[in-house]
Amino acid sequence: MSNEEGSGQELLDLIKGFRRSKVLFTACKLKVFDTLKNGAVLTAEDVAGKINASVCGTEQLLDACAALGLLERTERVGVVGYGNTELASLYLVSEGEHSLHGFVTHYNDHIWDLFTHLESAVQEGTNQFHRVSRRRADDSFKDSFYPSKEAQLQFTRAMHDLTKLGAHAVATAFDLSGFTSACDLGGCTGALAHRLVQEYPHLKVTVFDLPEIIELAPSFQPVGQQAARISFMPAGGIVILESTKRKQHRATYPTGLWPKVLLISAKGRKRAPAEWQHGFQDVRVVHTGGLLDAVLATR
Numbered sequence: 001m002s003n004e005e006g007s008g009q010e011l012l013d014l015i016k017g018f019r020r021s022k023v024l025f026t027a028c029k030l031k032v033f034d035t036l037k038n039g040a041v042l043t044a045e046d047v048a049g050k051i052n053a054s055v056c057g058t059e060q061l062l063d064a065c066a067a068l069g070l071l072e073r074t075e076r077v078g079v080v081g082y083g084n085t086e087l088a089s090l091y092l093v094s095e096g097e098h099s100l101h102g103f104v105t106h107y108n109d110h111i112w113d114l115f116t117h118l119e120s121a122v123q124e125g126t127n128q129f130h131r132v133s134r135r136r137a138d139d140s141f142k143d144s145f146y147p148s149k150e151a152q153l154q155f156t157r158a159m160h161d162l163t164k165l166g167a168h169a170v171a172t173a174f175d176l177s178g179f180t181s182a183c184d185l186g187g188c189t190g191a192l193a194h195r196l197v198q199e200y201p202h203l204k205v206t207v208f209d210l211p212e213i214i215e216l217a218p219s220f221q222p223v224g225q226q227a228a229r230i231s232f233m234p235a236g237g238i239v240i241l242e243s244t245k246r247k248q249h250r251a252t253y254p255t256g257l258w259p260k261v262l263l264i265s266a267k268g269r270k271r272a273p274a275e276w277q278h279g280f281q282d283v284r285v286v287h288t289g290g291l292l293d294a295v296l297a298t299r
């Protein structure tokens, strides 16, 4: 393949890339991976019956998932069966410890719609809630993200899933063993707090969030002695979502896409470390390689 053909193919891949996300979102939404949990291997007909969908549509969805490495397709004596791959068992079954199911659902139900208005977000420089619902661009965080109890629970699940995935990298980005207390403002379900108390046996963490989120938090808590070192407090001030600007000029994937998610859903942006300087003498940033970076500012 010539270089030209190679980069043409790469571009085609990019053009059609949204189809891969939507296959994953649809399979999660229809609970395909739940149907195949615990090592079950089922035919397309069986799966269609369990998820209440057409056999021909289900077969195509299952094949697409197999092509993406999410399902294993096996054929024995002329019968085709589908089972979860390790990746799907770990992350896509809804109740699993490492499940990203809530996060995928949030992307399917909300972020997908918002992203269809990316042109407008760029032109207007603001979030696009007003195009996908009756909400306004300047509505509060609560009114934008939690218009109903159901949306509140879904967003909370999404944040919990995402934070679990990156919490270890953030908690260990710096040696925090010299600290005895920490506070997580906008700490949601306490997923980061849990990782922090696991890493630092002498640390106590207070999680602040909106009262309605604090109410939901107990249902996300793992039990155990470490949990006793975490307390939850309702808050009402401001919250800072962080993802830092880098010196390098070339944005990389996936962090390069994060500002778009911030713009389109929260009218947010990245900040450079210098913008954190106010009142602190030493500001250090560690790029974790995940979506969020860690900033440690000391006086």
Ligand SMILES: C[S@@+](CC[C@H](N)C(=O)[O-])C[C@H]1O[C@@H](n2cnc3c(N)ncnc32)[C@H](O)[C@@H]1O
Residues within 6 Å of the ligand: 141, 142, 159, 160, 163, 185, 186, 187, 188, 189, 191, 192, 208, 209, 210, 213, 235, 236, 237, 238, 239, 241
């Ligand atoms: C993008 S989420 C991040 C959640 C959490 N830091 C995590 O990583 O899982 C932002 C969080 O800030 C909370 N929040 C929004 N406005 C707030 C306020 N005024 N005071 C405290 N928390 C707030 C939201 O309820 C939500 O849990």
